[in-house]
Amino acid sequence: MSVLRLIDDLSHAAPSADWLDTILKGDCVAALERLPEKSVDVIFADPPYNLQLDGDLHRPDQSKVDAVDDAWDQFESFQAYDAFTRAWLLAARRVLKPNGTIWVIGSYHNIFRVGATMQDLGFWILNDVVWRKTNPMPNFRGRRFQNAHETMIWASRDPKAKGYTFNYEAMKAANDDVQMRSDWLFPICTGAERLKDENGDKIHPTQKPEALLARVLLSSSKPGDVVLDPFFGSGTTGAVAKRLGRHFVGVEREQSYIDAALERIAHVRPLGEAELSVMTGKRAEPRVAFVSLLDNGLIKPGSMLFDAKRKWSAQVRADGTLASGDVSGSIHRVGAAVQGFDACNGWTFWHYERNGGLTPIDELRRIARLGMERAGA
């Protein structure tokens, strides 16, 4: 069974293209230009930040940059790094869907330049997320604080893009029912998870832990989404994407990394749908019009509604609107008006009398929804 088939089964929209679930070999920018525009949902990028310029970096005119020694060369290298960053971010932005988001991870060596460039290119930062390492490398010389974290920038394609995926309820439920914060605690990648060659040497110098990628993808993508990693390396993004029922696309220059990643991903077993289903919360529930409660006989025209403390009341009219004093309109409008607010959730604000007590009309909505499900609506 091919990886492609397998993941197609899990996907909702069932995208299909020959570049899905593959690794494109070559230069990052050139490879990205082979992909169709607006075709990926999430990008995770772990760009190189070696300012030692080991051949990764070129000036815009493609001339090579000399090694870093003095302040002038340092300045030169920043310029070269910025040009490199700008080029791959532009290429990545082209293939990102309008409601897609991008994650970029880095350390203090490069993340400030990357973040500024992202803002310059029009990305809209949603969060910076700190990966706190449980087991960071010590600072051996004792001249600085132990560098115990890395920084990820999470951004949407445009400032106005509001439709990006964020699985708020799932993150909250996974975090003991309080909002997931912007500081995450994970161990660095060691032990059996760390890819080694036959000599026991690590295959990739900066292999990221799968748990980190899992939270990234669980928070900001849906099953069946397409996840692009333009610096694929040892393929952590691909392995986690496959396990979580997402499609992946990788770009990588080094054949040795590609070989290791392909073998690694081939051994990944995707999780089943039961394990993958995510918490959705009220936002994903079908909408219920208040008037349908009257249609269903759950509430009668003319009956009175109250707020929880019986400070205000309103009468239900036959057309599904409320009237309170000289105010009338939807349950939300009237609820807002009597309190003097701009907005109000009428479903939770208004209550009806039952057994001498008050019950929120949201309870009636819940009953109506059960009826809708039974009817296969």
Place this chain on the structure above:
Amino acid sequence: MSVLRLIDDLSHAAPSADWLDTILKGDCVAALERLPEKSVDVIFADPPYNLQLDGDLHRPDQSKVDAVDDAWDQFESFQAYDAFTRAWLLAARRVLKPNGTIWVIGSYHNIFRVGATMQDLGFWILNDVVWRKTNPMPNFRGRRFQNAHETMIWASRDPKAKGYTFNYEAMKAANDDVQMRSDWLFPICTGAERLKDENGDKIHPTQKPEALLARVLLSSSKPGDVVLDPFFGSGTTGAVAKRLGRHFVGVEREQSYIDAALERIAHVRPLGEAELSVMTGKRAEPRVAFVSLLDNGLIKPGSMLFDAKRKWSAQVRADGTLASGDVSGSIHRVGAAVQGFDACNGWTFWHYERNGGLTPIDELRRIARLGMERAGA
């Protein structure tokens, strides 16, 4: 007062100058140009963040969030902000001693631009330090992660400057004899520490906690050093510097902030040497998210949990939620739902199979917490 005399005095103990322990009123750059060059040991800067807010934000209870909308935080564009940043950083660099260091604090709105500009101007980043807030403001609309930290950049004046102050042993001693990490945990400034006017309104919208400044100054300065804050605001830097036996210089434009800071600092009593040597910080009890057990490999997605009598069971999903029948959610919600209760402590209710018997998952939390404490959570 000659510059020569001044630098002589400042180069070792007992500096004296009429601008020491004062606040210079006026524009940041113009005021800094009135100071002699190479005259301060440490700079702590809390520049405007350039928040780009659009419309009001309301809490779920419809109250309005008191946003930072002051004129001093408004900039026309990123370019304008960059020019502002470049100008004050250059002026600050001139007055910094060759072996001096600079701290700049910011959020994702501005810190990437600030960091890139610092590198462009020749500052050499030593660490980025994350201030993790114990009590950050929530994300009210549930559209992002809770923004729970701010970032500080700590940099030397030049790449080659090796003689900067870093009190490695003091930091290590204050951190249970392990190296101080780059992620620090402090509450935001509230309660009695927060400066209020006669109406009870906060005097400054972004007053920083003294504990944060104390760690900054204890780590990177010596008693008698000169600490410059070019955005003095409510004077936290000055208050902490005086308390810790350092000299301060502040620059501030707004007279109301200057008045409040002067009165505040006048009430500060400097600590004696004995007190200075025994200062340590306390930590909060770390919270463990259930999903972190999956992250740490303590429990696997798809595994089954049971109550103590095996009456109910639930399956662990990859996002850290449970599923039992048609119920899903956090360990607490599902525990409550299967029993028909409103609430349930999932940590003690759910058990996992080990050695043929059942063990509460609270045991796994205990193990995870050990790892977190080691990480300084």
Place this chain on the structure above:
DNA sequence: GGGAGTGATGAATCGAGGA
């Protein structure tokens, strides 16, 4: 006086969908 309960608030770049 203490404990319970209520209310206020902090550097915020904080909708979605149909007509």
Place this chain on the structure above:
DNA sequence: ATCCTCGATTCATCACTCC
């Protein structure tokens, strides 16, 4: 694109009232 309506959404801490 624009307008309009629906209606979803908060954590830790501190101050204050009430009994």
